[in-house]
Amino acid sequence: MRPTMKDVASAAGVALKTVSRVVNGEPGVHPGTAERVRAAIDLLGYSRNESASVLRRGRTSTVGLVIEDVADPFYAALSRAVEDVTTGYGCLLLSGSSSEEPARERELVRTFCARRVDGLIVVPAGDDHSYLRPELDAGTPAVFVDRPPGPGVDVDTVLSDNAGGAGLAARHLVARGHSRIAFLGDEPSIFTASRRLHGYRAALGHLYDERLVAMRAPSLEGVRADLDRLLALDRPPTALFTGNGRLTVTALRVLGGRPAPALVGFDDFELADLLVPGVTVVAQDPAGMGRVAAELLFRRLHGDTGPSEHPLLPVRLIPRGSGELPP
Known part of the structure:
Protein backbone atom coordinates (compact mmCIF):
# COMPACT_ATOMS: atom_id res chain seq x y z
CA MET A 1 0.00 0.00 0.00
CA ASN A 49 -0.25 13.03 -4.37
CA GLU A 50 0.04 15.76 -7.01
CA SER A 51 -3.53 15.20 -8.20
CA ALA A 52 -4.86 16.03 -4.75
CA SER A 53 -2.54 19.01 -4.57
CA VAL A 54 -3.87 20.28 -7.88
CA LEU A 55 -7.44 20.07 -6.64
CA ARG A 56 -6.54 22.04 -3.50
CA ARG A 57 -4.48 24.76 -5.16
CA GLY A 58 -6.14 24.98 -8.58
CA ARG A 59 -2.68 24.69 -10.15
CA THR A 60 -0.93 21.86 -11.99
CA SER A 61 2.65 23.18 -11.60
CA THR A 62 3.15 22.80 -15.36
CA VAL A 63 4.07 25.27 -18.09
CA GLY A 64 3.52 24.80 -21.82
CA LEU A 65 6.20 25.89 -24.32
CA VAL A 66 5.62 26.06 -28.09
CA ILE A 67 8.74 26.59 -30.23
CA GLU A 68 9.44 26.30 -33.94
CA ASP A 69 11.78 23.30 -33.94
CA VAL A 70 13.48 21.65 -30.97
CA ALA A 71 16.29 20.49 -33.31
CA ASP A 72 17.21 24.09 -34.15
CA PRO A 73 20.16 25.12 -31.89
CA PHE A 74 18.61 28.56 -31.33
CA TYR A 75 15.36 27.11 -30.00
CA ALA A 76 17.18 24.35 -28.12
CA ALA A 77 19.07 26.99 -26.12
CA LEU A 78 15.89 29.01 -25.55
CA SER A 79 13.99 25.90 -24.44
CA ARG A 80 16.72 24.82 -22.00
CA ALA A 81 16.72 28.25 -20.37
CA VAL A 82 12.93 28.14 -19.96
CA GLU A 83 13.23 24.65 -18.46
CA ASP A 84 15.90 25.78 -15.97
CA VAL A 85 13.72 28.63 -14.71
CA THR A 86 10.59 26.45 -14.63
CA THR A 87 12.38 23.74 -12.65
CA GLY A 88 13.68 26.37 -10.25
CA TYR A 89 10.08 27.24 -9.42
CA GLY A 90 9.25 23.59 -8.79
CA CYS A 91 7.28 23.17 -12.00
CA LEU A 92 7.36 20.83 -14.99
CA LEU A 93 7.83 22.04 -18.58
CA LEU A 94 5.78 20.55 -21.43
CA SER A 95 7.04 21.50 -24.90
CA GLY A 96 6.30 20.91 -28.56
CA SER A 97 7.46 22.07 -32.00
CA SER A 98 5.11 23.90 -34.36
CA SER A 99 7.30 23.33 -37.46
CA GLU A 100 6.33 26.87 -38.54
CA GLU A 101 2.73 25.71 -39.05
CA PRO A 102 -0.01 27.91 -37.52
CA ALA A 103 -2.43 24.98 -37.28
CA ARG A 104 0.14 22.95 -35.39
CA GLU A 105 0.77 25.90 -33.05
CA ARG A 106 -2.95 26.12 -32.24
CA GLU A 107 -3.18 22.37 -31.71
CA LEU A 108 -0.26 22.39 -29.26
CA VAL A 109 -1.60 25.36 -27.30
CA ARG A 110 -5.06 23.81 -27.07
CA THR A 111 -3.58 20.48 -25.97
CA PHE A 112 -1.55 22.18 -23.23
CA CYS A 113 -4.59 24.14 -22.07
CA ALA A 114 -6.67 20.94 -22.00
CA ARG A 115 -4.04 19.61 -19.61
CA ARG A 116 -4.56 22.74 -17.50
CA VAL A 117 -1.06 24.18 -17.70
CA ASP A 118 -0.60 27.16 -15.40
CA GLY A 119 0.88 29.33 -18.16
CA LEU A 120 2.15 29.40 -21.74
CA ILE A 121 5.31 30.54 -23.52
CA VAL A 122 4.83 30.71 -27.28
CA VAL A 123 7.09 31.26 -30.29
CA PRO A 124 4.28 31.98 -32.75
CA ALA A 125 4.08 30.39 -36.19
CA GLY A 126 1.05 32.38 -37.33
CA ASP A 127 -0.30 35.88 -36.86
CA ASP A 128 -3.85 35.10 -35.68
CA HIS A 129 -4.02 34.41 -31.96
CA SER A 130 -7.69 35.11 -31.37
CA TYR A 131 -7.99 31.42 -30.43
CA LEU A 132 -6.06 32.27 -27.24
CA ARG A 133 -8.58 34.84 -26.04
CA PRO A 134 -10.75 32.40 -24.01
CA GLU A 135 -7.66 31.12 -22.15
CA LEU A 136 -6.36 34.64 -21.47
CA ASP A 137 -9.79 35.75 -20.29
CA ALA A 138 -9.92 32.72 -17.99
CA GLY A 139 -6.68 33.88 -16.34
CA THR A 140 -4.05 31.70 -18.03
CA PRO A 141 -1.03 33.98 -18.56
CA ALA A 142 0.95 33.78 -21.80
CA VAL A 143 4.31 35.20 -22.85
CA PHE A 144 5.35 35.42 -26.49
CA VAL A 145 9.02 35.16 -27.38
CA ASP A 146 11.12 35.81 -30.52
CA ARG A 147 8.03 37.10 -32.39
CA PRO A 148 4.98 39.08 -31.27
CA PRO A 149 1.40 37.81 -31.21
CA GLY A 150 -1.11 38.84 -33.85
CA PRO A 151 -3.34 41.93 -33.62
CA GLY A 152 -5.70 42.16 -30.68
CA VAL A 153 -3.58 40.12 -28.25
CA ASP A 154 -1.63 42.26 -25.78
CA VAL A 155 0.63 40.09 -23.63
CA ASP A 156 4.25 40.14 -22.45
CA THR A 157 6.55 39.75 -25.45
CA VAL A 158 10.32 39.21 -25.48
CA LEU A 159 12.15 40.08 -28.71
CA SER A 160 15.70 40.46 -29.99
CA ASP A 161 16.76 43.67 -31.71
CA ASN A 162 16.40 42.17 -35.19
CA ALA A 163 16.42 45.43 -37.13
CA GLY A 164 19.29 46.83 -35.10
CA GLY A 165 21.35 43.68 -35.61
CA ALA A 166 20.81 43.72 -39.37
CA GLY A 167 21.86 47.36 -39.40
CA LEU A 168 25.05 46.41 -37.53
CA ALA A 169 25.86 43.82 -40.21
CA ALA A 170 25.21 46.16 -43.14
CA ARG A 171 27.20 49.05 -41.67
CA HIS A 172 30.07 46.73 -40.83
CA LEU A 173 30.32 45.62 -44.46
CA VAL A 174 30.01 49.17 -45.78
CA ALA A 175 32.83 50.24 -43.46
CA ARG A 176 35.02 47.54 -45.08
CA GLY A 177 34.47 49.13 -48.51
CA HIS A 178 31.49 47.14 -49.77
CA SER A 179 28.72 48.90 -51.68
CA ARG A 180 27.11 45.83 -53.29
CA ILE A 181 25.76 43.85 -50.34
CA ALA A 182 23.25 41.06 -50.96
CA PHE A 183 20.70 39.85 -48.45
CA LEU A 184 19.44 36.27 -48.20
CA GLY A 185 16.43 36.18 -45.89
CA ASP A 186 13.75 33.76 -44.75
CA GLU A 187 10.08 34.02 -45.79
CA PRO A 188 9.11 37.72 -45.71
CA SER A 189 5.91 36.86 -43.82
CA ILE A 190 8.03 35.83 -40.79
CA PHE A 191 8.37 38.70 -38.32
CA THR A 192 12.10 38.25 -37.68
CA ALA A 193 12.88 38.04 -41.42
CA SER A 194 10.93 41.20 -42.22
CA ARG A 195 12.56 43.13 -39.35
CA ARG A 196 16.03 42.09 -40.49
CA LEU A 197 15.24 43.17 -44.05
CA HIS A 198 14.06 46.51 -42.67
CA GLY A 199 17.27 47.02 -40.68
CA TYR A 200 19.46 46.05 -43.63
CA ARG A 201 17.60 48.37 -46.00
CA ALA A 202 17.61 51.31 -43.59
CA ALA A 203 21.35 50.97 -42.91
CA LEU A 204 22.25 50.85 -46.62
CA GLY A 205 20.21 53.90 -47.60
CA HIS A 206 21.00 54.89 -51.18
CA LEU A 207 23.14 51.74 -51.60
CA TYR A 208 20.06 49.54 -51.33
CA ASP A 209 19.27 47.58 -54.52
CA GLU A 210 16.21 45.32 -54.50
CA ARG A 211 17.89 43.04 -57.08
CA LEU A 212 20.33 42.03 -54.32
CA VAL A 213 17.55 40.70 -52.07
CA ALA A 214 16.26 37.12 -52.04
CA MET A 215 13.78 35.85 -49.44
CA ARG A 216 12.37 32.34 -49.12
CA ALA A 217 12.42 29.36 -46.76
CA PRO A 218 15.96 27.97 -46.39
CA SER A 219 16.80 25.06 -48.67
CA LEU A 220 19.92 23.96 -50.52
CA GLU A 221 18.23 24.26 -53.91
CA GLY A 222 16.75 27.67 -53.17
CA VAL A 223 19.98 29.17 -51.83
CA ARG A 224 21.94 27.77 -54.77
CA ALA A 225 19.50 29.31 -57.26
CA ASP A 226 19.53 32.66 -55.46
CA LEU A 227 23.33 32.81 -55.27
CA ASP A 228 23.67 31.79 -58.93
CA ARG A 229 21.35 34.65 -59.90
CA LEU A 230 23.11 37.19 -57.68
CA LEU A 231 26.61 36.28 -58.80
CA ALA A 232 25.56 36.43 -62.47
CA LEU A 233 24.46 40.08 -62.24
CA ASP A 234 26.37 42.68 -64.26
CA ARG A 235 27.45 44.17 -60.94
CA PRO A 236 27.45 41.18 -58.60
CA PRO A 237 27.58 41.59 -54.85
CA THR A 238 30.96 41.63 -53.14
CA ALA A 239 29.40 40.90 -49.75
CA LEU A 240 26.57 38.76 -48.43
CA PHE A 241 24.38 39.13 -45.35
CA THR A 242 22.47 35.97 -44.43
CA GLY A 243 19.34 36.38 -42.33
CA ASN A 244 19.58 33.34 -40.02
CA GLY A 245 21.85 30.47 -39.06
CA ARG A 246 20.35 27.93 -41.45
CA LEU A 247 20.78 30.30 -44.38
CA THR A 248 24.39 31.01 -43.36
CA VAL A 249 25.32 27.32 -43.21
CA THR A 250 23.51 26.58 -46.48
CA ALA A 251 25.23 29.49 -48.24
CA LEU A 252 28.62 28.25 -47.04
CA ARG A 253 27.87 24.82 -48.53
CA VAL A 254 26.85 26.36 -51.86
CA LEU A 255 29.87 28.67 -51.96
CA GLY A 256 32.34 25.87 -51.21
CA GLY A 257 35.11 25.98 -53.85
CA ARG A 258 34.02 29.35 -55.29
CA PRO A 259 35.68 32.71 -54.66
CA ALA A 260 33.65 33.71 -51.63
CA PRO A 261 32.21 37.18 -51.02
CA ALA A 262 32.56 38.78 -47.61
CA LEU A 263 29.95 37.24 -45.32
CA VAL A 264 28.10 38.23 -42.16
CA GLY A 265 25.42 35.93 -40.79
CA PHE A 266 22.58 36.66 -38.36
CA ASP A 267 22.81 34.12 -35.50
CA ASP A 268 25.92 32.41 -34.24
CA PHE A 269 26.33 28.68 -34.86
CA GLU A 270 28.57 25.85 -33.72
CA LEU A 271 32.07 25.75 -35.29
CA ALA A 272 31.61 29.20 -36.89
CA ASP A 273 34.89 30.25 -35.27
CA LEU A 274 36.79 27.21 -36.60
CA LEU A 275 36.12 27.75 -40.31
CA VAL A 276 38.73 29.53 -42.44
CA PRO A 277 38.07 32.36 -42.36
CA GLY A 278 35.91 32.32 -39.25
CA VAL A 279 32.34 33.43 -39.86
CA THR A 280 31.48 36.93 -38.67
CA VAL A 281 28.03 36.89 -37.06
CA VAL A 282 25.42 39.01 -35.36
CA ALA A 283 24.81 36.98 -32.21
CA GLN A 284 21.51 36.83 -30.34
CA ASP A 285 21.09 35.52 -26.80
CA PRO A 286 18.46 32.75 -27.05
CA ALA A 287 19.14 31.58 -23.50
CA GLY A 288 18.63 35.13 -22.26
CA MET A 289 15.36 35.35 -24.18
CA GLY A 290 14.17 32.11 -22.59
CA ARG A 291 15.11 33.23 -19.08
CA VAL A 292 13.44 36.64 -19.43
CA ALA A 293 10.27 35.08 -20.88
CA ALA A 294 10.04 32.46 -18.12
CA GLU A 295 10.66 34.97 -15.33
CA LEU A 296 7.95 37.23 -16.77
CA LEU A 297 5.53 34.30 -16.82
CA PHE A 298 6.19 33.38 -13.19
CA ARG A 299 5.76 37.01 -12.14
CA ARG A 300 2.29 36.85 -13.68
CA LEU A 301 1.60 33.52 -11.99
CA HIS A 302 2.57 35.08 -8.66
CA GLY A 303 0.09 37.91 -9.02
CA ASP A 304 1.67 40.69 -11.12
CA THR A 305 -1.22 42.34 -12.98
CA GLY A 306 0.66 45.34 -14.39
CA PRO A 307 0.63 46.38 -18.07
CA SER A 308 2.19 43.99 -20.57
CA GLU A 309 5.95 44.32 -20.97
CA HIS A 310 7.94 44.22 -24.22
CA PRO A 311 11.66 43.88 -23.48
CA LEU A 312 13.97 44.18 -26.51
CA LEU A 313 17.19 42.23 -25.99
CA PRO A 314 20.40 43.58 -27.54
CA VAL A 315 22.51 41.69 -30.08
CA ARG A 316 26.24 41.96 -30.79
CA LEU A 317 28.53 41.70 -33.78
CA ILE A 318 31.37 39.14 -33.51
CA PRO A 319 34.07 39.75 -36.18
CA ARG A 320 35.93 36.57 -37.14
CA GLY A 321 37.30 37.20 -40.62
CA SER A 322 34.61 36.45 -43.20
CA GLY A 323 32.96 39.85 -42.78
CA GLU A 324 36.27 41.68 -42.97
CA LEU A 325 37.29 40.53 -46.46
CA PRO A 326 37.78 43.50 -48.84
CA PRO A 327 35.75 43.96 -52.04
Missing part, protein backbone atom coordinates in the same frame (compact mmCIF):
# COMPACT_ATOMS: atom_id res chain seq x y z
CA ARG A 2 1.23 3.48 -0.85
CA PRO A 3 2.39 5.31 2.33
CA THR A 4 0.37 8.36 3.34
CA MET A 5 1.25 11.62 5.02
CA LYS A 6 -0.31 10.19 8.18
CA ASP A 7 2.17 7.29 8.04
CA VAL A 8 5.05 9.77 7.80
CA ALA A 9 3.71 11.72 10.78
CA SER A 10 3.50 8.53 12.84
CA ALA A 11 7.01 7.40 11.88
CA ALA A 12 8.51 10.81 12.65
CA GLY A 13 6.49 11.30 15.85
CA VAL A 14 5.07 14.65 14.75
CA ALA A 15 1.71 16.16 13.92
CA LEU A 16 0.19 15.76 10.45
CA LYS A 17 0.36 19.54 9.93
CA THR A 18 4.12 19.47 10.53
CA VAL A 19 4.59 16.89 7.78
CA SER A 20 2.43 19.01 5.46
CA ARG A 21 4.60 22.06 6.13
CA VAL A 22 7.81 20.15 5.39
CA VAL A 23 6.43 18.57 2.20
CA ASN A 24 5.17 21.93 0.89
CA GLY A 25 8.28 23.88 1.87
CA GLU A 26 6.44 26.10 4.35
CA PRO A 27 8.30 27.92 7.17
CA GLY A 28 7.82 27.45 10.90
CA VAL A 29 9.32 23.95 11.37
CA HIS A 30 12.39 23.47 13.59
CA PRO A 31 15.36 22.25 11.47
CA GLY A 32 15.79 19.12 13.59
CA THR A 33 12.12 18.25 13.28
CA ALA A 34 12.19 18.87 9.53
CA GLU A 35 15.18 16.56 9.19
CA ARG A 36 13.32 13.84 11.12
CA VAL A 37 10.33 14.21 8.79
CA ARG A 38 12.53 13.98 5.68
CA ALA A 39 14.20 10.85 7.08
CA ALA A 40 10.77 9.25 7.57
CA ILE A 41 9.80 10.23 4.02
CA ASP A 42 12.93 8.53 2.66
CA LEU A 43 12.42 5.45 4.83
CA LEU A 44 8.80 4.96 3.79
CA GLY A 45 9.25 6.03 0.16
CA TYR A 46 6.48 8.60 0.49
CA SER A 47 5.66 10.90 -2.43
CA ARG A 48 2.89 13.46 -2.30
Whole structure:
Protein backbone atom coordinates (compact mmCIF):
# COMPACT_ATOMS: atom_id res chain seq x y z
CA MET A 1 0.00 0.00 0.00
CA ARG A 2 1.23 3.48 -0.85
CA PRO A 3 2.39 5.31 2.33
CA THR A 4 0.37 8.36 3.34
CA MET A 5 1.25 11.62 5.02
CA LYS A 6 -0.31 10.19 8.18
CA ASP A 7 2.17 7.29 8.04
CA VAL A 8 5.05 9.77 7.80
CA ALA A 9 3.71 11.72 10.78
CA SER A 10 3.50 8.53 12.84
CA ALA A 11 7.01 7.40 11.88
CA ALA A 12 8.51 10.81 12.65
CA GLY A 13 6.49 11.30 15.85
CA VAL A 14 5.07 14.65 14.75
CA ALA A 15 1.71 16.16 13.92
CA LEU A 16 0.19 15.76 10.45
CA LYS A 17 0.36 19.54 9.93
CA THR A 18 4.12 19.47 10.53
CA VAL A 19 4.59 16.89 7.78
CA SER A 20 2.43 19.01 5.46
CA ARG A 21 4.60 22.06 6.13
CA VAL A 22 7.81 20.15 5.39
CA VAL A 23 6.43 18.57 2.20
CA ASN A 24 5.17 21.93 0.89
CA GLY A 25 8.28 23.88 1.87
CA GLU A 26 6.44 26.10 4.35
CA PRO A 27 8.30 27.92 7.17
CA GLY A 28 7.82 27.45 10.90
CA VAL A 29 9.32 23.95 11.37
CA HIS A 30 12.39 23.47 13.59
CA PRO A 31 15.36 22.25 11.47
CA GLY A 32 15.79 19.12 13.59
CA THR A 33 12.12 18.25 13.28
CA ALA A 34 12.19 18.87 9.53
CA GLU A 35 15.18 16.56 9.19
CA ARG A 36 13.32 13.84 11.12
CA VAL A 37 10.33 14.21 8.79
CA ARG A 38 12.53 13.98 5.68
CA ALA A 39 14.20 10.85 7.08
CA ALA A 40 10.77 9.25 7.57
CA ILE A 41 9.80 10.23 4.02
CA ASP A 42 12.93 8.53 2.66
CA LEU A 43 12.42 5.45 4.83
CA LEU A 44 8.80 4.96 3.79
CA GLY A 45 9.25 6.03 0.16
CA TYR A 46 6.48 8.60 0.49
CA SER A 47 5.66 10.90 -2.43
CA ARG A 48 2.89 13.46 -2.30
CA ASN A 49 -0.25 13.03 -4.37
CA GLU A 50 0.04 15.76 -7.01
CA SER A 51 -3.53 15.20 -8.20
CA ALA A 52 -4.86 16.03 -4.75
CA SER A 53 -2.54 19.01 -4.57
CA VAL A 54 -3.87 20.28 -7.88
CA LEU A 55 -7.44 20.07 -6.64
CA ARG A 56 -6.54 22.04 -3.50
CA ARG A 57 -4.48 24.76 -5.16
CA GLY A 58 -6.14 24.98 -8.58
CA ARG A 59 -2.68 24.69 -10.15
CA THR A 60 -0.93 21.86 -11.99
CA SER A 61 2.65 23.18 -11.60
CA THR A 62 3.15 22.80 -15.36
CA VAL A 63 4.07 25.27 -18.09
CA GLY A 64 3.52 24.80 -21.82
CA LEU A 65 6.20 25.89 -24.32
CA VAL A 66 5.62 26.06 -28.09
CA ILE A 67 8.74 26.59 -30.23
CA GLU A 68 9.44 26.30 -33.94
CA ASP A 69 11.78 23.30 -33.94
CA VAL A 70 13.48 21.65 -30.97
CA ALA A 71 16.29 20.49 -33.31
CA ASP A 72 17.21 24.09 -34.15
CA PRO A 73 20.16 25.12 -31.89
CA PHE A 74 18.61 28.56 -31.33
CA TYR A 75 15.36 27.11 -30.00
CA ALA A 76 17.18 24.35 -28.12
CA ALA A 77 19.07 26.99 -26.12
CA LEU A 78 15.89 29.01 -25.55
CA SER A 79 13.99 25.90 -24.44
CA ARG A 80 16.72 24.82 -22.00
CA ALA A 81 16.72 28.25 -20.37
CA VAL A 82 12.93 28.14 -19.96
CA GLU A 83 13.23 24.65 -18.46
CA ASP A 84 15.90 25.78 -15.97
CA VAL A 85 13.72 28.63 -14.71
CA THR A 86 10.59 26.45 -14.63
CA THR A 87 12.38 23.74 -12.65
CA GLY A 88 13.68 26.37 -10.25
CA TYR A 89 10.08 27.24 -9.42
CA GLY A 90 9.25 23.59 -8.79
CA CYS A 91 7.28 23.17 -12.00
CA LEU A 92 7.36 20.83 -14.99
CA LEU A 93 7.83 22.04 -18.58
CA LEU A 94 5.78 20.55 -21.43
CA SER A 95 7.04 21.50 -24.90
CA GLY A 96 6.30 20.91 -28.56
CA SER A 97 7.46 22.07 -32.00
CA SER A 98 5.11 23.90 -34.36
CA SER A 99 7.30 23.33 -37.46
CA GLU A 100 6.33 26.87 -38.54
CA GLU A 101 2.73 25.71 -39.05
CA PRO A 102 -0.01 27.91 -37.52
CA ALA A 103 -2.43 24.98 -37.28
CA ARG A 104 0.14 22.95 -35.39
CA GLU A 105 0.77 25.90 -33.05
CA ARG A 106 -2.95 26.12 -32.24
CA GLU A 107 -3.18 22.37 -31.71
CA LEU A 108 -0.26 22.39 -29.26
CA VAL A 109 -1.60 25.36 -27.30
CA ARG A 110 -5.06 23.81 -27.07
CA THR A 111 -3.58 20.48 -25.97
CA PHE A 112 -1.55 22.18 -23.23
CA CYS A 113 -4.59 24.14 -22.07
CA ALA A 114 -6.67 20.94 -22.00
CA ARG A 115 -4.04 19.61 -19.61
CA ARG A 116 -4.56 22.74 -17.50
CA VAL A 117 -1.06 24.18 -17.70
CA ASP A 118 -0.60 27.16 -15.40
CA GLY A 119 0.88 29.33 -18.16
CA LEU A 120 2.15 29.40 -21.74
CA ILE A 121 5.31 30.54 -23.52
CA VAL A 122 4.83 30.71 -27.28
CA VAL A 123 7.09 31.26 -30.29
CA PRO A 124 4.28 31.98 -32.75
CA ALA A 125 4.08 30.39 -36.19
CA GLY A 126 1.05 32.38 -37.33
CA ASP A 127 -0.30 35.88 -36.86
CA ASP A 128 -3.85 35.10 -35.68
CA HIS A 129 -4.02 34.41 -31.96
CA SER A 130 -7.69 35.11 -31.37
CA TYR A 131 -7.99 31.42 -30.43
CA LEU A 132 -6.06 32.27 -27.24
CA ARG A 133 -8.58 34.84 -26.04
CA PRO A 134 -10.75 32.40 -24.01
CA GLU A 135 -7.66 31.12 -22.15
CA LEU A 136 -6.36 34.64 -21.47
CA ASP A 137 -9.79 35.75 -20.29
CA ALA A 138 -9.92 32.72 -17.99
CA GLY A 139 -6.68 33.88 -16.34
CA THR A 140 -4.05 31.70 -18.03
CA PRO A 141 -1.03 33.98 -18.56
CA ALA A 142 0.95 33.78 -21.80
CA VAL A 143 4.31 35.20 -22.85
CA PHE A 144 5.35 35.42 -26.49
CA VAL A 145 9.02 35.16 -27.38
CA ASP A 146 11.12 35.81 -30.52
CA ARG A 147 8.03 37.10 -32.39
CA PRO A 148 4.98 39.08 -31.27
CA PRO A 149 1.40 37.81 -31.21
CA GLY A 150 -1.11 38.84 -33.85
CA PRO A 151 -3.34 41.93 -33.62
CA GLY A 152 -5.70 42.16 -30.68
CA VAL A 153 -3.58 40.12 -28.25
CA ASP A 154 -1.63 42.26 -25.78
CA VAL A 155 0.63 40.09 -23.63
CA ASP A 156 4.25 40.14 -22.45
CA THR A 157 6.55 39.75 -25.45
CA VAL A 158 10.32 39.21 -25.48
CA LEU A 159 12.15 40.08 -28.71
CA SER A 160 15.70 40.46 -29.99
CA ASP A 161 16.76 43.67 -31.71
CA ASN A 162 16.40 42.17 -35.19
CA ALA A 163 16.42 45.43 -37.13
CA GLY A 164 19.29 46.83 -35.10
CA GLY A 165 21.35 43.68 -35.61
CA ALA A 166 20.81 43.72 -39.37
CA GLY A 167 21.86 47.36 -39.40
CA LEU A 168 25.05 46.41 -37.53
CA ALA A 169 25.86 43.82 -40.21
CA ALA A 170 25.21 46.16 -43.14
CA ARG A 171 27.20 49.05 -41.67
CA HIS A 172 30.07 46.73 -40.83
CA LEU A 173 30.32 45.62 -44.46
CA VAL A 174 30.01 49.17 -45.78
CA ALA A 175 32.83 50.24 -43.46
CA ARG A 176 35.02 47.54 -45.08
CA GLY A 177 34.47 49.13 -48.51
CA HIS A 178 31.49 47.14 -49.77
CA SER A 179 28.72 48.90 -51.68
CA ARG A 180 27.11 45.83 -53.29
CA ILE A 181 25.76 43.85 -50.34
CA ALA A 182 23.25 41.06 -50.96
CA PHE A 183 20.70 39.85 -48.45
CA LEU A 184 19.44 36.27 -48.20
CA GLY A 185 16.43 36.18 -45.89
CA ASP A 186 13.75 33.76 -44.75
CA GLU A 187 10.08 34.02 -45.79
CA PRO A 188 9.11 37.72 -45.71
CA SER A 189 5.91 36.86 -43.82
CA ILE A 190 8.03 35.83 -40.79
CA PHE A 191 8.37 38.70 -38.32
CA THR A 192 12.10 38.25 -37.68
CA ALA A 193 12.88 38.04 -41.42
CA SER A 194 10.93 41.20 -42.22
CA ARG A 195 12.56 43.13 -39.35
CA ARG A 196 16.03 42.09 -40.49
CA LEU A 197 15.24 43.17 -44.05
CA HIS A 198 14.06 46.51 -42.67
CA GLY A 199 17.27 47.02 -40.68
CA TYR A 200 19.46 46.05 -43.63
CA ARG A 201 17.60 48.37 -46.00
CA ALA A 202 17.61 51.31 -43.59
CA ALA A 203 21.35 50.97 -42.91
CA LEU A 204 22.25 50.85 -46.62
CA GLY A 205 20.21 53.90 -47.60
CA HIS A 206 21.00 54.89 -51.18
CA LEU A 207 23.14 51.74 -51.60
CA TYR A 208 20.06 49.54 -51.33
CA ASP A 209 19.27 47.58 -54.52
CA GLU A 210 16.21 45.32 -54.50
CA ARG A 211 17.89 43.04 -57.08
CA LEU A 212 20.33 42.03 -54.32
CA VAL A 213 17.55 40.70 -52.07
CA ALA A 214 16.26 37.12 -52.04
CA MET A 215 13.78 35.85 -49.44
CA ARG A 216 12.37 32.34 -49.12
CA ALA A 217 12.42 29.36 -46.76
CA PRO A 218 15.96 27.97 -46.39
CA SER A 219 16.80 25.06 -48.67
CA LEU A 220 19.92 23.96 -50.52
CA GLU A 221 18.23 24.26 -53.91
CA GLY A 222 16.75 27.67 -53.17
CA VAL A 223 19.98 29.17 -51.83
CA ARG A 224 21.94 27.77 -54.77
CA ALA A 225 19.50 29.31 -57.26
CA ASP A 226 19.53 32.66 -55.46
CA LEU A 227 23.33 32.81 -55.27
CA ASP A 228 23.67 31.79 -58.93
CA ARG A 229 21.35 34.65 -59.90
CA LEU A 230 23.11 37.19 -57.68
CA LEU A 231 26.61 36.28 -58.80
CA ALA A 232 25.56 36.43 -62.47
CA LEU A 233 24.46 40.08 -62.24
CA ASP A 234 26.37 42.68 -64.26
CA ARG A 235 27.45 44.17 -60.94
CA PRO A 236 27.45 41.18 -58.60
CA PRO A 237 27.58 41.59 -54.85
CA THR A 238 30.96 41.63 -53.14
CA ALA A 239 29.40 40.90 -49.75
CA LEU A 240 26.57 38.76 -48.43
CA PHE A 241 24.38 39.13 -45.35
CA THR A 242 22.47 35.97 -44.43
CA GLY A 243 19.34 36.38 -42.33
CA ASN A 244 19.58 33.34 -40.02
CA GLY A 245 21.85 30.47 -39.06
CA ARG A 246 20.35 27.93 -41.45
CA LEU A 247 20.78 30.30 -44.38
CA THR A 248 24.39 31.01 -43.36
CA VAL A 249 25.32 27.32 -43.21
CA THR A 250 23.51 26.58 -46.48
CA ALA A 251 25.23 29.49 -48.24
CA LEU A 252 28.62 28.25 -47.04
CA ARG A 253 27.87 24.82 -48.53
CA VAL A 254 26.85 26.36 -51.86
CA LEU A 255 29.87 28.67 -51.96
CA GLY A 256 32.34 25.87 -51.21
CA GLY A 257 35.11 25.98 -53.85
CA ARG A 258 34.02 29.35 -55.29
CA PRO A 259 35.68 32.71 -54.66
CA ALA A 260 33.65 33.71 -51.63
CA PRO A 261 32.21 37.18 -51.02
CA ALA A 262 32.56 38.78 -47.61
CA LEU A 263 29.95 37.24 -45.32
CA VAL A 264 28.10 38.23 -42.16
CA GLY A 265 25.42 35.93 -40.79
CA PHE A 266 22.58 36.66 -38.36
CA ASP A 267 22.81 34.12 -35.50
CA ASP A 268 25.92 32.41 -34.24
CA PHE A 269 26.33 28.68 -34.86
CA GLU A 270 28.57 25.85 -33.72
CA LEU A 271 32.07 25.75 -35.29
CA ALA A 272 31.61 29.20 -36.89
CA ASP A 273 34.89 30.25 -35.27
CA LEU A 274 36.79 27.21 -36.60
CA LEU A 275 36.12 27.75 -40.31
CA VAL A 276 38.73 29.53 -42.44
CA PRO A 277 38.07 32.36 -42.36
CA GLY A 278 35.91 32.32 -39.25
CA VAL A 279 32.34 33.43 -39.86
CA THR A 280 31.48 36.93 -38.67
CA VAL A 281 28.03 36.89 -37.06
CA VAL A 282 25.42 39.01 -35.36
CA ALA A 283 24.81 36.98 -32.21
CA GLN A 284 21.51 36.83 -30.34
CA ASP A 285 21.09 35.52 -26.80
CA PRO A 286 18.46 32.75 -27.05
CA ALA A 287 19.14 31.58 -23.50
CA GLY A 288 18.63 35.13 -22.26
CA MET A 289 15.36 35.35 -24.18
CA GLY A 290 14.17 32.11 -22.59
CA ARG A 291 15.11 33.23 -19.08
CA VAL A 292 13.44 36.64 -19.43
CA ALA A 293 10.27 35.08 -20.88
CA ALA A 294 10.04 32.46 -18.12
CA GLU A 295 10.66 34.97 -15.33
CA LEU A 296 7.95 37.23 -16.77
CA LEU A 297 5.53 34.30 -16.82
CA PHE A 298 6.19 33.38 -13.19
CA ARG A 299 5.76 37.01 -12.14
CA ARG A 300 2.29 36.85 -13.68
CA LEU A 301 1.60 33.52 -11.99
CA HIS A 302 2.57 35.08 -8.66
CA GLY A 303 0.09 37.91 -9.02
CA ASP A 304 1.67 40.69 -11.12
CA THR A 305 -1.22 42.34 -12.98
CA GLY A 306 0.66 45.34 -14.39
CA PRO A 307 0.63 46.38 -18.07
CA SER A 308 2.19 43.99 -20.57
CA GLU A 309 5.95 44.32 -20.97
CA HIS A 310 7.94 44.22 -24.22
CA PRO A 311 11.66 43.88 -23.48
CA LEU A 312 13.97 44.18 -26.51
CA LEU A 313 17.19 42.23 -25.99
CA PRO A 314 20.40 43.58 -27.54
CA VAL A 315 22.51 41.69 -30.08
CA ARG A 316 26.24 41.96 -30.79
CA LEU A 317 28.53 41.70 -33.78
CA ILE A 318 31.37 39.14 -33.51
CA PRO A 319 34.07 39.75 -36.18
CA ARG A 320 35.93 36.57 -37.14
CA GLY A 321 37.30 37.20 -40.62
CA SER A 322 34.61 36.45 -43.20
CA GLY A 323 32.96 39.85 -42.78
CA GLU A 324 36.27 41.68 -42.97
CA LEU A 325 37.29 40.53 -46.46
CA PRO A 326 37.78 43.50 -48.84
CA PRO A 327 35.75 43.96 -52.04
